[in-house]
Amino acid sequence: AQSVSQHNHHVILSEAASLELGCNYSYGGTVNLFWYVQYPGQHLQLLLKYFSGDPLVKGIKGFEAEFIKSKFSFNLRKPSVQWSDTAEYFCAVRSGGYNKLIFGAGTRLAVHP
Amino acid sequence: DAGVIQSPRHEVTEMGQEVTLRCKPISGHDYLFWYRQTMMRGLELLIYFNNNVPIDDSGMPEDRFSAKMPNASFSTLKIQPSEPRDSAVYFCASTLQGAAGNTIYFGEGSWLTVV
Numbered sequence: 001a002q003s004v005s006q007h008n009h010h011v012i013l014s015e016a017a018s019l020e021l022g023c024n025y026s027y028g029g030t031v032n033l034f035w036y037v038q039y040p041g042q043h044l045q046l047l048l049k050y051f052s053g054d055p056l057v058k059g060i061k062g063f064e065a066e067f068i069k070s071k072f073s074f075n076l077r078k079p080s081v082q083w084s085d086t087a088e089y090f091c092a093v094r095s096g097g098y099n100k101l102i103f104g105a106g107t108r109l110a111v112h113p
Numbered sequence: 114d115a116g117v118i119q120s121p122r123h124e125v126t127e128m129g130q131e132v133t134l135r136c137k138p139i140s141g142h143d144y145l146f147w148y149r150q151t152m153m154r155g156l157e158l159l160i161y162f163n164n165n166v167p168i169d170d171s172g173m174p175e176d177r178f179s180a181k182m183p184n185a186s187f188s189t190l191k192i193q194p195s196e197p198r199d200s201a202v203y204f205c206a207s208t209l210q211g212a213a214g215n216t217i218y219f220g221e222g223s224w225l226t227v228v
Contacts, residue, residue, distance in 0.1 A: 034216075034217075036219075042221070043204065043219045043220060043221040043222050044204065044206075044219040045219075046216050046217075046218075049216065090155075090156060100146065100158050100161050100169060101146075101158070101217055102158070103148075103155060103156040103158075104155070105155040106155055106156070
């Protein structure tokens with residue numbers, strides 16, 4: 001069965017620190033990969049997505065992610081976080097030609113001023 | 114443009130009562146999804162529809178849960194009877210089948226508390 005693993009459940013950073021959140025998936029075929037963000041009390045919003053082409057994907061708010069097929073990974077990065085980045089981040093995979101998304105457990109990021 | 118619209122936003126109900134959650138997908142979208150989010154289990158896909166037809170309901174936890182999509186602009190998720198362990202945020206989402214990578218858009222969620 002398909003699955004998505006996010007390695008860090010909680011991350012605490014100071015403002016201006018660099019961020020990297022890990023995501024690995026377990027499907028060997030063609031995949032579409034997504035990172036969603038959920039700010040406190042809000043719904044999920046798309047940060048970025050990968051479906052083909054350049055494996056380094058740039059999203060909104062200075063986020064980027066790199067698809068490494070050999071490692072089944074799609075890690076999220078941001079060089080300098082802000083307090084407003086405090087949120088929960090979800091990695092998701094869509095595979096096999098189906099439209100359903102399988103989500104990871106999420107990573108809660110807290111950024112301190 | 115209006116996004117995915119869910120109602121109610123918040124509901125508190127007593128154990129044993131019937132709960133109906135509603136969703137209006139983005140106009141023109143042909144896929145609709147129901148997800149449940151809890152602290153313990155994260156985001157789980159419950160069921161999804163394509164052109165109003167249920168495609169995969171393997172995530173529906175038990176017979177107390179049912180979902181319908183009578184037309185392209187409306188879906189319901191019903192829990193009868195409700196139990197405290199059903200307390201969660203229920204998200205509806207929709208997308209349009211097209212080129213690879215089409216985005217799934219989420220509603221703001223229905224926050225359900227069963228006491």
